[in-house]
Amino acid sequence: MERIRVEGRVLGKHGTTLSYDSGCRCQSCKAAHNKKSRDYKRRQRIQKNGIPPHERPSPDDAPLAKVAPRAPYKTHRQQHLGDSLDLLQGHGWLVWELGREDSPxxxxxxxxxxxxxxxxxxxAEALAQRIADREGIPWLPVPYPGSFDRYEETLTKIRALENQQ
Incomplete structure (x- = not known):
């Protein structure tokens, strides 16, 4: 690899990510430019929107299986609803299944x-709430968007309701 000269100074090896000739059309310079552009755009997105949810570190006290909702659910809100519908079905108050295999x-x-x-x-949450109220079962839906934190808060509130009865 040859070294790049700009205004008489040597910047580095030709085609590295530290320095490259943006006007050069060789494959190594294009690759270096594309990588640098991707990294810059990613930094800009993080600065504007924060760290994406799939890249956030999980809490140390919660194992990964506890943080991610069970399949086929996409959120803890849907998982909590599915668990409550299972409970109501076990008592014979309703029969349920997912509306479509690809849509939880x-x-x-x-x-x-x-x-x-x-x-x-x-x-479905309103129906489950109505049946739970009618049968005297303490139950609350997980608020939108149904994240793990909201799920934990809801479980705490349900435990408090159980202790009041």
Whole structure:
């Protein structure tokens, strides 16, 4: 690799990420320029929007399996709803399944004596809340967006409700 000269000074080896000739069309200079552009754009995005959720470190006290929702759910909100629907189904108050295999945001729910209907997440939460209130089961939905922190807060509130009864 040859060294690059700009205004009579030697900058570094030709085609490295530290220095490259932006006007050069050789493959190593193009690769160095593209990498530097990607890194710059990523730094700009982080500065503007913060660290993306998939790159944030998980809390030390929570193992990875506890932080990520179980499959097929995408959020802890959906997982919490699915768990409560399982509980209600176990008591015979409803029958449910995912509305579509590829969409954990749709729930097919049938109460005894009624046909199954497709519910969106917030509608299924309202139905589960109504049945839980009717049967005296302390339950609260996880607020939007359904992150792990909100899930933990909701579980704490549910435990407090159980202790009040």
């Amino acid at each position: 945001t749709l729930f097919s729910i049938a109460e005894p004596g009624f046909r199954a209907a497709i519910y969106r997440t917030w509608e």
